[in-house]
Amino acid sequence: MLLEISGLTASYGPVQALFGVDLAVAEGEMLALLGRNGMGKTTTIRALFGLTPASGGRVSFAGREIARLAPHRIAQLGLGLVPEGRRCFPNLTVEENLVVAARPGRWTQASVAELFPRLAERRRQLARTLSGGEQQMLAIGRALMTNPQLLVLDEATEGLAPIIRQDIWAALRALKSGGQAIIVVDKSLSELLPVADRCTILEKGTSVWTGKAGELSPQLQDRYLGV
Numbered sequence: 001m002l003l004e005i006s007g008l009t010a011s012y013g014p015v016q017a018l019f020g021v022d023l024a025v026a027e028g029e030m031l032a033l034l035g036r037n038g039m040g041k042t043t044t045i046r047a048l049f050g051l052t053p054a055s056g057g058r059v060s061f062a063g064r065e066i067a068r069l070a071p072h073r074i075a076q077l078g079l080g081l082v083p084e085g086r087r088c089f090p091n092l093t094v095e096e097n098l099v100v101a102a103r104p105g106r107w108t109q110a111s112v113a114e115l116f117p118r119l120a121e122r123r124r125q126l127a128r129t130l131s132g133g134e135q136q137m138l139a140i141g142r143a144l145m146t147n148p149q150l151l152v153l154d155e156a157t158e159g160l161a162p163i164i165r166q167d168i169w170a171a172l173r174a175l176k177s178g179g180q181a182i183i184v185v186d187k188s189l190s191e192l193l194p195v196a197d198r199c200t201i202l203e204k205g206t207s208v209w210t211g212k213a214g215e216l217s218p219q220l221q222d223r224y225l226g227v
């Protein structure tokens with residue numbers, strides 16, 4: 001396994017958010033991290049990246065224990081994050097946003113432009129002038145420029161227009177076909193499940209079900225994901 005998380009716990013001050021999360025991602029695999037609002041998806045991602053310190057449990061990435069490392073060290077080891085809310089540098093151009101993230105590897109400005117031609121057309125525009133969908137493409141492009149072994153997207157398509165969502169899913173399918181390992185959080189199961197290989201469901205900060213995306217029955221969806 002490329003990533004193995006076991007028994008992960010984390011708190012925000014006195015408020016415990018994770019009570020024991022277990023999940024794993026193999027090389028080249030796309031894992032969907034699922035669960036209703038407030039069940040711990042973002043906290044799991046934050047703990048994986050060292051942004052919210054893990055209070056217990058293990059995180060093994062490419063054979064190394066990373067649960068106690070600083071966020072910049074974790075990123076250097078090959079984890080790329082597309083955070084909820086995108087967070088591009090608003091006053092840098094598209095090109096500058098990409099360049100500041102660059103680390104050696106197969107992803108370059110040219111290959112990001114192939115994946116997202118719209119970004120190439122807007123490379124001299126300030127990030128803050130982009131549409132939400134274009135900013136998400138830039139956030140993905142920026143994460144790819146770090147040449148991550150594992151790409152993690154929190155809310156891949158939230159708030160985006162349907163036509164742009166299709167572009168994002170097409171890009172994620174292309175990345176997966178290229179062998180990129182991915183963890184993705186998204187509310188649209190109808191778009192997510194056909195692309196994902198496996199799913200892990202969180203409930204109240206604990207992983208309660210893991211299986212193939214095709215095995216996530218309507219009953220399971222009702223029980224764990226219904227509103």
Ligand code: ATP
Nearest residue numbers: 012015016017035036037038039040041042043044
């Ligand atoms: P959503 O889909 O709403 O983003 P989520 O599954 O990502 O939900 P988290 O954001 O990880 O869930 O939240 C897990 C729990 O931690 C929730 O009970 C939430 O209220 C709590 N929590 C999240 N952020 C904080 C914070 N900054 N301070 C205190 N509690 C927090």
